[in-house]
Amino acid sequence: MRIFDTNIWHRVVYTLGAPVYNILTRGFRKRRRRSIEAAGIEPGEQVLILGAGTGLDLDFIPHEARITAIDITPAMLLRLRRRARRLGLAVDARVMDGRVMSFPDGAFDVVILHLILSVIPDPVRCATEVGRVLRRCGRAVILDKFVPDEGKPPLLNRIMNPVAAFFGTRLDRRLGPLLAAAGLRIVRQKNAMMAGLFKITLAQKG
Numbered sequence: 001m002r003i004f005d006t007n008i009w010h011r012v013v014y015t016l017g018a019p020v021y022n023i024l025t026r027g028f029r030k031r032r033r034r035s036i037e038a039a040g041i042e043p044g045e046q047v048l049i050l051g052a053g054t055g056l057d058l059d060f061i062p063h064e065a066r067i068t069a070i071d072i073t074p075a076m077l078l079r080l081r082r083r084a085r086r087l088g089l090a091v092d093a094r095v096m097d098g099r100v101m102s103f104p105d106g107a108f109d110v111v112i113l114h115l116i117l118s119v120i121p122d123p124v125r126c127a128t129e130v131g132r133v134l135r136r137c138g139r140a141v142i143l144d145k146f147v148p149d150e151g152k153p154p155l156l157n158r159i160m161n162p163v164a165a166f167f168g169t170r171l172d173r174r175l176g177p178l179l180a181a182a183g184l185r186i187v188r189q190k191n192a193m194m195a196g197l198f199k200i201t202l203a204q205k206g
Contacts, residue, residue, distance in 0.1 A: 006121055011073050014053075018075040021054050025115070028143070029056070031192045031200065032114060035143040036060040038188060038202045045109040048133065050098045050126070051116030055080030058087055061112075068108070070096040099125040106135040114143045118173045124181045131182035134205045140184055142175070142201040143192060149176035179203055 017024070036057060041047060043064035049057050052069035053076045061067060069091050071077050077093050084091040096102065098120055111130050117123045130140055147153040153172045179186065184203035192198040 014073040015075045018054065018073065018079060021076070021079075022056065025053075025056065027193075028115070029059075031143055031198070032057055033060045034192070035114065035141045035200045036112065038200060039110050039112070039139050039141045041065050041110055046107060047110045047112065048103075048108045049112045049114075050130065051113070051120065052077070052080055052093070053115075055083040055091075057112055057114060058083055058089055058091065061089075063087075063089060065110075068092045068094070068103075070094050070098060070101070072097055099129060101129050101133055103133045105132055106138075107133050109135060109138050111138070111140045113140060115169075116144070117142060117175075117178055118144045118146070118171075119169050123173060123178055127178040127182040127184075131184060131205060134182075134184075136206045138205045139187075140182070140203045140205075142203065143198065144173075144175075145171065145194070145198045146173055146175040147171070149174045175199070175201065 037060070041062050043062065045065050047061060047065045047067050049067065049069040052071045055069065058067070058080070067089065069077070069080055071080070072095065074095055077095060080091070081093050084093070098116065099122055111134055113130070117126065120126050134140065184205055186201060187204050188202040190200055192200045
């Protein structure tokens with residue numbers, strides 16, 4: 001299963017899935033909006049969308065924000081750029097690994113992490129980078145699926161995890177260690193869907 005938890009595999013999966021990604025994730029639209037609203041993005045703030053995919057989050061980010069979007073899959077960013085043009089948004093879209101970002105320390109006021117921490121290989125390393133590029137008191141909004149921090153993952157998650165990994169995601173990630181690695185504290189958290197498997201979390205640095 002290790003091969004399925006690599007950038008090479010994820011590029012293959014998400015390049016093939018790019019044409020239908022918007023359809024497959026349609027059910028998250030309202031949750032994306034709620035998550036971004038929770039961030040309270042102000043005009044002029046620097047916003048990073050990490051693992052931006054096809055740019056579905058762009059629909060809900062205030063136009064006055066200064067938006068940067070990164071993803072490892074060029075096919076996804078091609079669709080993101082088209083979406084940005086349709087919305088009249090200026091977006092700095094870059095192919096980049098969220099575990100090794102080329103931005104300076106404290107570059108962003110807000111980082112949006114939607115359906116990426118359960119996907120990216122080595123999420124602790126990614127979380128550490130998020131903490132680095134956030135300014136002091138910066139915010140991160142996280143929409144994703146996590147298992148409880150304590151105890152074993154539910155049996156169904158353990159059974160289905162190899163199948164999920166094949167499709168480029170994981171069912172055994174824990175949020176607590178990721179927030180600790182990023183130096184973030186939870187400000188607000190609420191269940192998003194599937195009986196709380198998916199949560200919306202607003203966290204702050206410092």
